[in-house]
Amino acid sequence: MALPIISRGEVHPEEIEHFFKFVCPPADGGDNPDPQPPTFIARRDLLETLDLDLADGGSVRMWVFGDPDDPDGGRQFPGKTLRIPLDAMARIEAGAKGGPHTIHWHGIEPTPINDGVGKNSFEVSSNFPYQFQPREAGTYFYHCHVNTALHFEMGLYGMLIVDPPHPQLGAVTYPDGGPGYAAAFSPFTGHVIPYDVEAFWVPDDIDSRWHTLGHMAFMQDCDRDDPMAPEGFTQDGFLNDMRPDIFSLSGVLRRVADPTPFTPANSPALVAPTVGVGKSLLLRAVNAAYATAEFVLGLDADVIAMGGHALGVPPFQQYSRPFRVSASTPFRLTSAMRRDLLLRPLAAGSFPCEIRLLHSVTGNLLYTAHTTITVTA
Amino acid sequence: MQRRKFLRLGMTGLTALGLGSLAACGSSRHNESGGAPFNGNGDNPGGDAGGSDSGETLVQLSIEEALFEMVDGSLVYHWAFQDRSTPEVDRPHLPGPVIQAVSGQPLRIEIRNNLPTPHGFAIHDLPEATVTVPPGEVRELVITAPAAGCYLYLDPLNAPVNRLLGLHGALLVRPAQGPTPYSAPTPAVTQLFADLGTTGHFPPNALSPAGWQSERFRIWLFHQVDPRFNARVEGGETLDPAELAANFLPRYFLINGKSGAFAAHDEATTIKGQIGQPMLVHQLNAGLFTHSPHLHANHVYVTAINQQVQENVVFVDTFTLDALDRVDWVVPFIRPPDIPGDQRIPLRELIPNELALTIEGPNGSPGVRQSPLLYPMHCHNELSQSAAGGNYPQGAIAHFEILGDIDGVEFPH
Numbered sequence: 063m064a065l066p067i068i069s070r071g072e073v074h075p076e077e078i079e080h081f082f083k084f085v086c087p088p089a090d091g092g093d094n095p096d097p098q099p100p101t102f103i104a105r106r107d108l109l110e111t112l113d114l115d116l117a118d119g120g121s122v123r124m125w126v127f128g129d130p131d132d133p134d135g136g137r138q139f140p141g142k143t144l145r146i147p148l149d150a151m152a153r154i155e156a157g158a159k160g161g162p163h164t165i166h167w168h169g170i171e172p173t174p175i176n177d178g179v180g181k182n183s184f185e186v187s188s189n190f191p192y193q194f195q196p197r198e199a200g201t202y203f204y205h206c207h208v209n210t211a212l213h214f215e216m217g218l219y220g221m222l223i224v225d226p227p228h229p230q231l232g233a234v235t236y237p238d239g240g241p242g243y244a245a246a247f248s249p250f251t252g253h254v255i256p257y258d259v260e261a262f263w264v265p266d267d268i269d270s271r272w273h274t275l276g277h278m279a280f281m282q283d284c285d286r287d288d289p290m291a292p293e294g295f296t297q298d299g300f301l302n303d304m305r306p307d308i309f310s311l312s313g314v315l316r317r318v319a320d321p322t323p324f325t326p327a328n329s330p331a332l333v334a335p336t337v338g339v340g341k342s343l344l345l346r347a348v349n350a351a352y353a354t355a356e357f358v359l360g361l362d363a364d365v366i367a368m369g370g371h372a373l374g375v376p377p378f379q380q381y382s383r384p385f386r387v388s389a390s391t392p393f394r395l396t397s398a399m400r401r402d403l404l405l406r407p408l409a410a411g412s413f414p415c416e417i418r419l420l421h422s423v424t425g426n427l428l429y430t431a432h433t434t435i436t437v438t439a
Numbered sequence: 440m441q442r443r444k445f446l447r448l449g450m451t452g453l454t455a456l457g458l459g460s461l462a463a464c465g466s467s468r469h470n471e472s473g474g475a476p477f478n479g480n481g482d483n484p485g486g487d488a489g490g491s492d493s494g495e496t497l498v499q500l501s502i503e504e505a506l507f508e509m510v511d512g513s514l515v516y517h518w519a520f521q522d523r524s525t526p527e528v529d530r531p532h533l534p535g536p537v538i539q540a541v542s543g544q545p546l547r548i549e550i551r552n553n554l555p556t557p558h559g560f561a562i563h564d565l566p567e568a569t570v571t572v573p574p575g576e577v578r579e580l581v582i583t584a585p586a587a588g589c590y591l592y593l594d595p596l597n598a599p600v601n602r603l604l605g606l607h608g609a610l611l612v613r614p615a616q617g618p619t620p621y622s623a624p625t626p627a628v629t630q631l632f633a634d635l636g637t638t639g640h641f642p643p644n645a646l647s648p649a650g651w652q653s654e655r656f657r658i659w660l661f662h663q664v665d666p667r668f669n670a671r672v673e674g675g676e677t678l679d680p681a682e683l684a685a686n687f688l689p690r691y692f693l694i695n696g697k698s699g700a701f702a703a704h705d706e707a708t709t710i711k712g713q714i715g716q717p718m719l720v721h722q723l724n725a726g727l728f729t730h731s732p733h734l735h736a737n738h739v740y741v742t743a744i745n746q747q748v749q750e751n752v753v754f755v756d757t758f759t760l761d762a763l764d765r766v767d768w769v770v771p772f773i774r775p776p777d778i779p780g781d782q783r784i785p786l787r788e789l790i791p792n793e794l795a796l797t798i799e800g801p802n803g804s805p806g807v808r809q810s811p812l813l814y815p816m817h818c819h820n821e822l823s824q825s826a827a828g829g830n831y832p833q834g835a836i837a838h839f840e841i842l843g844d845i846d847g848v849e850f851p852h
Binding site for chain 1: 504514531533628684687689697700728730731735737740751752753758761775778780796798804814828829
């Protein structure tokens with residue numbers, strides 16, 4: 063007897079335009095439909111290409127954001143960090159080149175047209191001023207949301223930090239690396255605390271097979287009359303198959319066979335930080351990989367924020383509380399998760415830390431990044 | 440003992456058995472005979488078999504084989520559960536029908552194995568709830584419904600082969616009473632549910648009773664398919680589970696049995712409502728792939744992980760859903776907080792042009808309006824946004840629709 067065939071779903075005639083938009087979003091640009099007077103302005107162009115060198119003499123081509131206001135173009139991987147004062151009326155002007163792109167502000171929650179998801183609004187074909195007003199200080203990131211499996215992996219992302227006001231100076235942004243202030247549960251200081259040193263730990267996995275592809279690799283055909291036509295689907299893609307051969311920690315690259323640790327001698331202070339005894343280190347951990355990232359710190363750390371929001375702070379976070387992760391106790395972040403950790407080392411020394419990347423299906427270890435937190439007397 | 444038999448109730452992506460709640464399927468209400476309220480406010484859209492009597496819930500399933508069409512039109516062989524109480528109208532389901540029960544009440548599950556190999560039925564992480572069914576035979580599993588929460592049922596034999604071939608589904612257990620979806624909520628979860636719709640940061644929607652409404656929930660059951668292994672089973676091979684686990688390369692990523700545009704436009708999966716109408720989402724992962732679901736426009740409260748009601752309820756935009764995990768989110772349906780401007784002004788007055796906007800599409804498409812507000816939930820392990828290795832975003836995705844303002848006025852559409 064023939065087996066029953068169960069349908070994948072139906073496209074009703076009145077839904078065709080919605081399905082078509084899902085498959086082939088409109089591309090547009092121009093002015094924001096409901097502009098607010100900005101108090102913070104920045105620009106990001108995408109995409110730019112950037113060839114990053116590896117220790118063995120090889121290189122890998124990345125797609126990165128540029129900053130047209132930077133005299134040198136601002137091309138870097140990850141993209142230049144955006145630091146925005148809390149409650150600022152932010153206007154970020156996106157310039158798309160070489161095809162449509164968007165910028166999604168991960169963890170920031172604006173209207174759909176400012177959210178940077180093409181199928182829910184539009185893709186930017188030229189220029190568009192995104193706007194939002196961040197109401198929670200913390201750790202976020204921005205990335206392109208077009209053919210995202212590819213564009214995010216290729217390097218189209220950067221850190222976005224929303225800085226709380228300075229107790230005396232009011233709305234400001236703080237320098238990368240510190241010192242500065244962060245949102246954290248602290249009722250007697252208005253839930254804002256100081257830190258001395260800041261680090262970004264942003265692990266990423268890179269599959270160099272992907273880095274020869276075009277912008278719209280393996281996308282579906284646009285058929286207005288039958289957007290879900292089976293013949294419109296590509297069948298030869300491999301964007302479900304991640305085989306990382308390069309590891310990145312906040313933009314510092316290693317072949318997966320290269321166990322060279324990330325040290326103060328060979329890495330930026332944001333990656334291998336140094337802090338004094340009795341001082342504080344704010345460690346912003348973001349998983350930009352598709353693999354699961356397992357962090358093991360050589361020091362006790364207090365998790366003060368998750369997902370860009372400070373734990374325990376009323377009203378929305380009053381159902382949570384900060385918690386301690388003891389030294390040598392692993393914790394895991396899957397893709398796009400963030401944790402802010404505050405460390406107050408009590409003794410000098412060089413404290414080894416590991417970031418392990420684990421395969422999404424097997425859990426097998428793909429790479430171990432060795433880095434250190436150096437504590438000076 | 441009185442035995443009740445409940446009909447299959449849903450016709451969309453998820454079907455429901457047991458309590459008879461069409462709410463699980465996002466459709467209209469159903470009420471077979473009335474019963475005790477679940478949420479303490481007198482509203483019992485879930486219908487029958489509440490905690491007021493000792494009535495037994497009977498579920499009758501069979502294990503079948505079928506070809507399921509993937510999002511790109513390819514047909515993939517699966518094993519699947521089917522509701523045996525109405526075989527004339529039912530068909531195999533991927534995932535299996537949602538079984539609903541009330542905590543503490545008897546639950547009898549009959550499973551007929553219509554395949555030529557042994558199969559089983561178990562509730563994951565409930566060791567007492569497991570039974571093996573020889574080919575062509577029927578076996579029963581009788582249990583007392585456990586603490587409230589959403590459980591994963593599956594065929595535990597030759598793990599993970601049989602569950603990956605399609606033999607899995609959700610068991611939703613509701614509490615006999617109380618204002619939360621849990622039998623023993625923690626203080627933090629109790630406070631959260633007490634605050635929804637009653638506090639300044641969770642103002643009530645003008646059209647809704649204050650508080651979370653027990654019918655406002657969804658189940659998102661994630662699943663992945665590597666058709667190479669399904670084809671080998673179709674050819675009669677008995678798979679080595681270790682080989683499968685080591686070589687499983689998902690080609691299709693599904694939520695509630697659908698992918699991409701079909702999942703996003705499935706009423707059983709979409710979360711929608713006005714500002715001030717919170718919703719509960721039970722997430723389960725029947726596959727092997729580590730998901731990282733991410734919601735746009737609202738952070739979510741993680742209220743339970745693998746049946747552990749949380750003491751520390753974090754408020755995040757992305758959270759892990761590992762293989763076999765069950766994770767509950769409360770989506771508060773607050774106004775997307777980072778929309779610029781005075782938050783006291785209704786959104787329809789603050790963003791009138793966006794709500795009135797229609798953006799023309801390519802190829803002469805007339806475009807789609809920007810109202811109501813539409814956002815995605817997607818897994819951020821973006822490999823899962825592919826189908827057949829590409830075709831972004833035809834993978835594990837759902838839609839989040841905000842239909843109107845806090846004062847009950849709908850956005851234009």
